[in-house]
Amino acid sequence: MASIASVFQRYGYRFNRLGLCAAIVILFWIMVALFAPLILPHPVGKIVDYDFYGPVSSAFPLGTDYLGRDMLSRILMGTRYTVGISVVAVFLACSIGVCLGMTAAVTGGWFDTIFSRLMDALNSIPSKLFGLVVVSGVGSSIPALIMTLTVIYAPSSYRFARSLSVNVNTMDFITVARTRGEGTFYLIISEIFPNILRPVLADFGLRFVFIVLLLSGLSFLGLGVQPPHADWGALVRENVGGLSYGAPAVIFPSLAIASLTISVNILIDNLPQKIRDRS
Amino acid sequence: MNKLAFSLVLGKIGIALVTLMIVSFAVFFATAFLPGDVTEILLGQSATPEAVAGLRHAMNLDQPAIFRFFLWIGGLIQGDLGVSYANNMPVADLIGSRFANSMKLAAATTLFAVPIALTTGILAAMFEGSLFDRMVTVTSITLISVPEFLVATIAVLVFAVYLKWLPAIVTVSEVRSFGEVLRVYAMPVIVLTFVISAQMIRMTRAAVIGTLKTSYVEMALLKGASRCRMVLRHALPNALGPIVNAVALSLSYLVGGVIIVETIFNYPGIAKLMVDAVATRDLPLVQSCAMIFCVAYLLLITLADIISIIANPRLR
Numbered sequence: 051m052a053s054i055a056s057v058f059q060r061y062g063y064r065f066n067r068l069g070l071c072a073a074i075v076i077l078f079w080i081m082v083a084l085f086a087p088l089i090l091p092h093p094v095g096k097i098v099d100y101d102f103y104g105p106v107s108s109a110f111p112l113g114t115d116y117l118g119r120d121m122l123s124r125i126l127m128g129t130r131y132t133v134g135i136s137v138v139a140v141f142l143a144c145s146i147g148v149c150l151g152m153t154a155a156v157t158g159g160w161f162d163t164i165f166s167r168l169m170d171a172l173n174s175i176p177s178k179l180f181g182l183v184v185v186s187g188v189g190s191s192i193p194a195l196i197m198t199l200t201v202i203y204a205p206s207s208y209r210f211a212r213s214l215s216v217n218v219n220t221m222d223f224i225t226v227a228r229t230r231g232e233g234t235f236y237l238i239i240s241e242i243f244p245n246i247l248r249p250v251l252a253d254f255g256l257r258f259v260f261i262v263l264l265l266s267g268l269s270f271l272g273l274g275v276q277p278p279h280a281d282w283g284a285l286v287r288e289n290v291g292g293l294s295y296g297a298p299a300v301i302f303p304s305l306a307i308a309s310l311t312i313s314v315n316i317l318i319d320n321l322p323q324k325i326r327d328r329s
Numbered sequence: 330m331n332k333l334a335f336s337l338v339l340g341k342i343g344i345a346l347v348t349l350m351i352v353s354f355a356v357f358f359a360t361a362f363l364p365g366d367v368t369e370i371l372l373g374q375s376a377t378p379e380a381v382a383g384l385r386h387a388m389n390l391d392q393p394a395i396f397r398f399f400l401w402i403g404g405l406i407q408g409d410l411g412v413s414y415a416n417n418m419p420v421a422d423l424i425g426s427r428f429a430n431s432m433k434l435a436a437a438t439t440l441f442a443v444p445i446a447l448t449t450g451i452l453a454a455m456f457e458g459s460l461f462d463r464m465v466t467v468t469s470i471t472l473i474s475v476p477e478f479l480v481a482t483i484a485v486l487v488f489a490v491y492l493k494w495l496p497a498i499v500t501v502s503e504v505r506s507f508g509e510v511l512r513v514y515a516m517p518v519i520v521l522t523f524v525i526s527a528q529m530i531r532m533t534r535a536a537v538i539g540t541l542k543t544s545y546v547e548m549a550l551l552k553g554a555s556r557c558r559m560v561l562r563h564a565l566p567n568a569l570g571p572i573v574n575a576v577a578l579s580l581s582y583l584v585g586g587v588i589i590v591e592t593i594f595n596y597p598g599i600a601k602l603m604v605d606a607v608a609t610r611d612l613p614l615v616q617s618c619a620m621i622f623c624v625a626y627l628l629l630i631t632l633a634d635i636i637s638i639i640a641n642p643r644l645r
Contacts, residue, residue: 059593136387172353178585179622180359186607187360190564263476270478271592271604286478290593296490304479305578311474319470 069320072313079310082126083133092120094127095278103289103297113298115289121299124285125306131281132307135192136265139199140258147207148250152238154208157213163316166212168315169205177202177264195274199261208255214246214271221245223242255318266307337638345631349624356619357398358611390456401437405620411613415606419615424599431591431598437514438521443576446526446530452532455560457473457538465530472527477589481520488516524586525579532575539571540564543556570637577633582624 082089091111097118104114112121154162172180177241184198219242220226228243268274269283280288285303293300404411410420453465472480486493495516526530541564549563584600591601603618605611 051367053366065493155466157506167347171348174348174356175352175355175623176581176584176626179619182588182603182607183356183615183619184359185611186610189619244575259474263474267478267589270476270589271607273607283476283478286482290482293485296486296492300482301486304476304482308471308479311476313473315470 054132067135067321069286069317072317072320075309075313076317077258078134079129079306083129086254088129090123090126094123095119102296103299104290111300115285115299116291121285121302124280125282126182127286128280128282129306131192131275131279132262132265135196135199135275135281136258140194140254140267142196142200142202143203143261144207144250144254144257145275147204147209148211149238150204151211151218152215152242152246153234154244155212156234156237162212166209168197169208172205173209177260178240178267181264181268182271182273185268190268190273192197192275195268199265202264203257203261207253207257211246211250214249217240218242218245226295242324243276252318252321256316260309261312263313333639334641339485341631341638345627350625352623352627353402354398354619355618356623357401358394360396361397372509401616405617410617411609413606413614415611415614420613423602423614424621427597427599427602430596430598431587432602434514434517434521434587434591434596434598435580438519438525438583439580441518442522442526442529442579445522446529446579447572447576449526450530451537451560451565453530454534454537454541455556457541462534465526465534467528469527473522473531477520477586478593480523481590481593484516484520484523488519495497508535517594517596519617520590521583522587524590525582528582529575532570533572534579536568536571536575537564540568543567549592566640569640572638572643575631577629580629584622584626 064321090320100118101117102114102118105120106113110120110122115121118260152166154165155296162299163247175183180202181198184201185194188194188198224237227237229311232241232280265274265281266283266286270287274285275281275284277284277288286300286307289297289299340500357641384501399412410424412418413420413423449465453462455463460550514564537560543564546559546563549559554563586603588600591598592604595601599618599621603615603622604613606618
């Protein structure tokens with residue numbers, strides 16, 4: 051691990067141990083999400099154990115669920131839904147939010163005022179509540195879930211990007227570019243965007259955590275990913291009956307969620323100063 | 330209160346009203362996007378076209394959406410919350426008693442969580458960098474980054490399964506004595522306290538540390554004031570605004586937390602009602618519950634803004 055750290059140091063980035071561990075956990079889950087079907091020990095939907103809520107054993111490393119299906123396989127496949135849906139949603143939410151935020155900051159005037167008011171209002175709906183309302187309207191197919199999560203988190207991303215862009219917008223080089231006669235589009239792409247990229251990337255990570263939490267929460271309520279598919283939140287819901295036996299089937303999916311979200315938070319907290327700073 | 334503070338307060342109230350208008354718009358149109366028609370859900374697949382048309386007319390569904398929006402909002406203002414699709418009862422009757430249950434839970438949590446969180450936050454700020462401070466920081470970051478249901482499941486595992494101190498499921502109707510009240514409310518309140526205090530502790534700590542770094546606190550230190558006096562007399566009054574904001578914001582986490590906690594403990598509150606309504610797509614019920622939560626949330630936020638304006642010594 052020390053050798054990896056030294057490679058980063060050569061390029062002027064200083065990672066500490068904790069941040070590196072977090073990055074490895076995140077990389078692990080990304081790999082699992084990409085290659086899950088190749089490494090499944092048992093088929094996902096197949097009942098392989100006669101007992102339900104089976105304990106940890108050599109055949110079933112993470113126990114079995116309420117129907118006697120292998121928990122390890124189900125968690126590995128669940129990674130695809132949790133990580134996949136969240137990544138797409140966070141990407142959409144941040145792209146939309148950042149584009150609109152930069153545009154509002156550069157254009158100013160009534161466009162900025164109306165848009166900011168609107169986004170602030172949407173922002174003031176608690177996210178879980180907003181999720182319930184939208185799901186009740188559009189249902190919980192996977193595209194609908196992605197749309198729901200995007201709609202909920204685009205406003206906060208907008209607000210963040212706008213406040214950063216407003217600061218950049220007052221800089222001398224922007225004034226110079228304006229005097230030179232550059233158009234709004236050029237200003238946004240070539241002058242503002244490169245200057246807010248780093249904090250926006252850190253914000254991307256935080257937003258990802260929020261989205262994973264909300265998606266898991268919705269699935270836990272039975273309103274997220276629908277059976278026969280299951281993400282980590284849905285796995286906890288399915289097996290919550292085993293809670294009173296302390297079944298591993300409830301504990302491991304919860305741990306999976308916690309390991310991912312805590313790692314992302316730690317990584318962002320320990321990002322090299324160079325990336326995190328707003329300069 | 331001087332003129333400036335007064336106009337600021339008025340401005341906040343105005344913004345809250347505008348926000349409420351936009352929010353109700355969003356809630357209505359998010360639920361009006363239903364693929365397929367409500368009438369099909371109500372009448373089933375085999376309904377005759379005449380029956381569908383009749384019901385559509387009776388429910389004003391043949392009118393433009395904007396007209397229905399004003400009809401709906403007008404009803405809300407007069408206290409008419411509409412009729413539930415699922416069991417044809419007025420929504421107001423369904424919500425009534427459950428609203429009181431949820432308020433009890435929220436009040437109990439607030440009374441429990443706010444003093445604990447503020448004390449911990451202020452202590453952590455006073456001893457910044459100490460072992461206690463680092464433990465508080467790590468614990469609160471962990472709590473913020475895990476889903477509420479994880480906190481709830483762990484609490485059930487610890488208190489109900491291993492220690493067997495408390496029941497895992499709440500049955501409010503059986504409550505008779507004070508001891509039973511404690512047993513019933515303990516679990517949900519403990520879980521909610523964990524969920525909302527984490528954020529409150531972090532924000533309080535940040536606010537107090539911020540004021541401890543200002544020059545007037547340094548002056549107090551140089552003057553020879555004790556650590557306690559420095560924090561309580563010089564720093565705290567100036568950190569009050571941010572702290573009140575932190576409390577209000579964290580109480581708004583209560584909305585998210587309550588949705589999970591009421592479901593997991595089967596608590597007969599308004600959030601559980603709403604989750605069930607979403608599952609059965611009972612839109613009038615969903616809309617009303619959502620509006621109640623949004624109004625409560627906006628009230629809290631606006632109240633916090635107003636208090637922090639009034640508490641600001643420079644605006645007096």
